[in-house]
Amino acid sequence: MRKVLFSFGAAAMLLLSSCAGVQSPVMGMLYTDVKAPVTATSNSGSSKVGTAKAGSILGLVATGDASIQTAAQSAGITKIHHVDHHSNSILGIISSYTITVYGE
Amino acid sequence: MVNKNKTRGEGKQPSFLSFQRMHFKHLFTIILALVVSTVQLIAQDISKYYAVGTQEPGNIYFIYPQKGFKTPKGESFIYDITYLSPQDSLSIKFTYSDRDLLAIDSLGWKSSTLTVSSPVKKIYIEASSKWIYRYEVKLPVDAMYKIYSNTTDIPEINLFCADRIISFEIKKKNWKKYASINHRIFDLIHLNNKK
Numbered sequence: 001m002r003k004v005l006f007s008f009g010a011a012a013m014l015l016l017s018s019c020a021g022v023q024s025p026v027m028g029m030l031y032t033d034v035k036a037p038v039t040a041t042s043n044s045g046s047s048k049v050g051t052a053k054a055g056s057i058l059g060l061v062a063t064g065d066a067s068i069q070t071a072a073q074s075a076g077i078t079k080i081h082h083v084d085h086h087s088n089s090i091l092g093i094i095s096s097y098t099i100t101v102y103g104e
Numbered sequence: 105m106v107n108k109n110k111t112r113g114e115g116k117q118p119s120f121l122s123f124q125r126m127h128f129k130h131l132f133t134i135i136l137a138l139v140v141s142t143v144q145l146i147a148q149d150i151s152k153y154y155a156v157g158t159q160e161p162g163n164i165y166f167i168y169p170q171k172g173f174k175t176p177k178g179e180s181f182i183y184d185i186t187y188l189s190p191q192d193s194l195s196i197k198f199t200y201s202d203r204d205l206l207a208i209d210s211l212g213w214k215s216s217t218l219t220v221s222s223p224v225k226k227i228y229i230e231a232s233s234k235w236i237y238r239y240e241v242k243l244p245v246d247a248m249y250k251i252y253s254n255t256t257d258i259p260e261i262n263l264f265c266a267d268r269i270i271s272f273e274i275k276k277k278n279w280k281k282y283a284s285i286n287h288r289i290f291d292l293i294h295l296n297n298k299k
Contacts, residue, residue: 084155
C-alpha cells in the first residue's frame, strides 16, 4: 500500500515538475530561481532598467510578453547595454520568465 | 484484536474509485506541503525583488515592479524603482490604466509625516480597451527611504491631472510586505553608499 502510494506520488511529482518548465541554463525539479545573461552590446553606460514578464500555470496556461522590445519600451530605453533574464519556477506548477534590459 | 477490514463496510473491498480518491487526497497533501515549505524557505530572500549592476559612478539598483496600490474603483498603480548611486534622487516608473484621456502633471507620495511630489515625464501612452499611461517621476531617495521605513504608516499616492486628482491606496498587509522588502533594499543601498 505504502509502496503504491510512494510510487504514485513520485510519478506525479516528476510529471508535474516538468509540466510548466521555464527556460533556464540550469533547472531545479523542485525550485528554480536563476538569473542568467541573454546578450550584451558595445553601447556604454546604463542609467535605465526595464523589465517584461511572461508566466505559466501548470503548463496549461501561459501568458505575457517577455520581449526585449517591451522591456526597453517600459523604461524608455533607446540604447541597450545588456540584457539578463530571470527564471523562476516552484515545483513546475507556477513558472515565470522575466527579461531585464539595461540601457540609456 | 480489531479487524480493520470489517470497519470498512462489512468486509467489502474498497472500489477502484474510492482507492483512487484516497491516493489523490494523499498526493494533494504531499504537493501542498512541498509548495508551502518551498515558499517559506524563500520568503525571507529579498534578492528576487531587485537587481543590481555596477555602473559609473556607483551601482545601478532596480526594484522589480510592485503592485498593491489601487483606486477605490480598483484601478491598479504598478511601479518599479531605479536608483543610480550615489545620486540624491531615484526614478519611479509607473503604469496606470484609465478609460478617460488624462493630462498627468505630477505624482506625490503622502504619509502622515511626509509629503513628496514631483512633475512626471511621459514614457508612452498606449491605446487598448483603456488608455495605458506609462510615466516616470524622480523623487528624493531620503524621503522614499523614510516612507518605506514605517510599515505601520500607510502612505497614499496621488496622481495630479489637469482636471482631477487620482488617489491610490494600499491594503495594510500589502504595505507591510512591500515596505519591509524595500526598506531592506534601501538599507543595502545606504550601506554601500557609505564611504
